[in-house]
Amino acid sequence: xxxxxxxxxxxxxxxxxxxxxxxxxxxxxxxxxxxxxxxxxxxxxxxxxxxxxxxxxxxxxxxxxxxxxxxxxxxxxxxxxxxxxxxxxxxxxxxxxxxxxxxxxxxxxxxxxxxxxxxxxxxxxxxxxxxxxxxxxxxxxxxxxxxxxxxxxxxxxxxxxxxxxxxxxxxxxxxxxxxxxxxxxxxxxxxxxxxxxxxxxxxxxxxx
Numbered sequence: 001x002x003x004x005x006x007x008x009x010x011x012x013x014x015x016x017x018x019x020x021x022x023x024x025x026x027x028x029x030x031x032x033x034x035x036x037x038x039x040x041x042x043x044x045x046x047x048x049x050x051x052x053x054x055x056x057x058x059x060x061x062x063x064x065x066x067x068x069x070x071x072x073x074x075x076x077x078x079x080x081x082x083x084x085x086x087x088x089x090x091x092x093x094x095x096x097x098x099x100x101x102x103x104x105x106x107x108x109x110x111x112x113x114x115x116x117x118x119x120x121x122x123x124x125x126x127x128x129x130x131x132x133x134x135x136x137x138x139x140x141x142x143x144x145x146x147x148x149x150x151x152x153x154x155x156x157x158x159x160x161x162x163x164x165x166x167x168x169x170x171x172x173x174x175x176x177x178x179x180x181x182x183x184x185x186x187x188x189x190x191x192x193x194x195x196x197x198x199x200x201x202x203x204x205x206x207x208x
Contacts, residue, residue: 019108020166026159031100033156034093040148041089047145048073048084061144066200069143077134085131089149092124096156111164118160121153128153132192136199154188 022030047059051073061069072078078085099117102109128150135142158181177184197204 018110020111020114020163021106021108022103022163024104026163027100027103029100029159030096030156031104033152033159034095034097034100037089037093037149037152037156038097040145040152041086041093044069044073044086044143044145045084045090048078048086063144064203066142066203067144068141069145071141072135072139072143072146075134075139077131077139086145092120093152111166114160114164118157118164121157121160125153125157132195136195142196142200150192151189154185158182158185 043061047061047069050057051059051070059070059073061067062071073084081088096117099109099113131146132150135146162178162181
């Protein structure tokens with residue numbers, strides 16, 4: 001009597017692997033954003049501590065009358081919630097860095113996690129734009145480390161959002177936005193640079 005071969009077929013109702021599969025390049029993008037943002041936030045926090053210890057301390061990121069984080073750190077806008085804004089960056093970018101490490105390691109995080117990261121990054125982007133306005137038109141000085149955070153936040157928002165909305169990419173509008181997302185980021189960088197050039201043109205023209 002023959003022995004029946006074991007059934008190796010996969011049941012039709014088997015659940016797919018949990019979590020979202022993230023492309024390698026996107027995962028590294030999240031990781032790099034986390035590393036750069038955390039480094040800038042830590043550097044700014046250290047400079048703030050040094051300034052608190054010694055009010056006469058000259059921060060390493062104070063290079064001239066315009067690029068001067070020392071001028072920015074002493075303003076109310078630098079501590080909107082009663083503590084240095086850089087501490088928000090330390091916590092937030094630590095989370096981003098850990099997320100990037102997990103994504104690079106092919107750990108599939110739930111879609112709700114990526115949606116939460118996208119929403120949190122969107123809130124950070126709104127805060128960043130408020131700080132840009134304050135730096136340009138109220139404080140009249142730019143913090144180099146802050147500008148690094150500005151530059152990282154927008155690409156991170158694009159990456160997190162692209163992952164979070166993966167299931168709805170069939171929608172024409174969403175597809176169009178994803179197709180042109182890096183062009184939009186480029187336009188954003190260009191617009192901010194132009195605003196900086198125009199706002200401080202009187203100073204830049206003296207360097208020629």
